Amino acid sequence: MDVEEKIKLIKEFAQEIVTEEELRELFKNNPHPVAYDGFEPSGIAPIHFGLLRAANLKNMLKVGIKFKLYLADYFAFINNKLGGDLENIRLAGEYFIEVWKACGIDTKKVEVVWAKDIMDGIDYWDKTLRIAKEISLERNMRATTIMGRKQGEKLSMGQLFYPPMQVTDIFHMDIDICQLGMDQRRANMLARDVADKLKWKKPIAVHHHILLGLQGLQKKGTDEETMMASKMSKSDPKSCIYMHDTYDELKKKINGAFCPEGQEEGNPLLEYCKHIIFRNIKAMKIKRPEKFGGNIEFKNYEELREAFVNKKLHPMDLKVGVAEELEKLIKPVREHFENDKRAKKLYEAVKKLKITR
C-alpha cells in the first residue's frame, strides 16, 4: 500500500493530524509504526468504545500500524474511578477486553497492555520525573481536563501526576502515533513539547472525533468546554447508547435524540451515520411510509447528508433508520454478553460496581 493511500485511510477517521507531514514521513520510513489509545477501566461500554474503536482499528491495521490498547488501571485509581479500588478497576478492564473481542477486535493482532505492567520499574518513574521537570504547574493544571475533570474542580496531589504519567506512557511504550480522542489532545501536545525539550522521539498525534451525546451540542464558553459538555459519556446514561442496550431501549433513546430537520451541525444522529454506521455497512436502507415517499436507500454518508439537509429525509425517518442499523451492530455484542457464560459473569459484576466520578 502506498503512503498516500495510508494517509487517506487515517484521514477517514481523524479529525486532526499533528502533523500530516510527519505522518507521511513516518509511513515512508517505517512500515509498522506503533500507535496506542488508553482507557480508564470503569463503567459500561458505549457504542463509541466498541463500534467506533473497532472501525478505526480496522483502518489502522490495514495500513500496517501496530496498535496497543492500553488499560490505564492506575490512572483510574488516581482519578478515583470505581471508588479507587484497583481490584474493581481490574475487573472493569477484563470486561473491556471482552467487549473488544465481541466487537471483532483480534487481540492477537492488537496488543492489550495494562498500565500496572509497564509501570513496574524505576525506568518508568525516572521518565515521569524528567517529564514533570519540564512541565510548569500552570500547564499541568490546564492539562488535567484529560481526566474528564472540569477546570477549577478540586484535585488531589495524585491527580496532578496524571498528565506527566500519561506523557510517560507515550515514551515508555515507544509510541510513534498517539491515536486518542480529541479530548486527550492536551496530553499529546504536552508530549510533543516535552519531546523537543528532552530531545526524545516526537510522537505524532492523530485525534479522532468525540461523538456527540444524544442531547446534541451543548454550547459553552470555549470549544473544549463545549466538546466536554456535549460528548457521549458512559457516566451519563441519557447521553449514551451502550453496547448492551436492547432494541426497545435503543429505539426509545434514538427517538428522544436532538435532531432538527435539515440541520447537520450538532446533529448527533448524522454523526452516528457518518462515524459508525457507514464505517460498518455498505448501504443504509430506511423504511419509510408510502405517504412520505416510501423506502429509500443511501449508498454512502454524503448521499444521506444531502437528502437530510435538503429536507428530503425527515428526522423521524432518519431515526427509524439509525435505530435499525445500530441494532444490527449492537445485537451480536449484546447477545454475546447474554449467552457466553464468562462474558455474562463479567458484565454482571461490572454492572454492580458503584461508578464514582
Added chain:
RNA sequence: CCUCCCAUAGCUCAUUGGUAGAGCAGGCGGUUGUAGCCCGCUGUGGCCCAGUUCGAUUCUGGGUGGGGGGACCA
C-alpha cells in the same frame, strides 16, 4: 496532634426552634410527522449519634466526611 469552616433535592444554593423552598437537571402532558424551543403539570431531601426543649433541619456536644490554617519533625 491542635484549630477554624462546611454538611439541606441529581447539581448549585436559600430559609426556619413548630417536620422546608428556588434555579438548573429529571419525569409526565400539550404543540410540531422526531427531538429541541415554547406552554402546563410533577417527584424525591435535612450525614450519623446523643443532649437541651412541649417540639430540633435549625441550639449544644460527639462522630463521620470534605475544605482551610497551624504545631511537631527543623
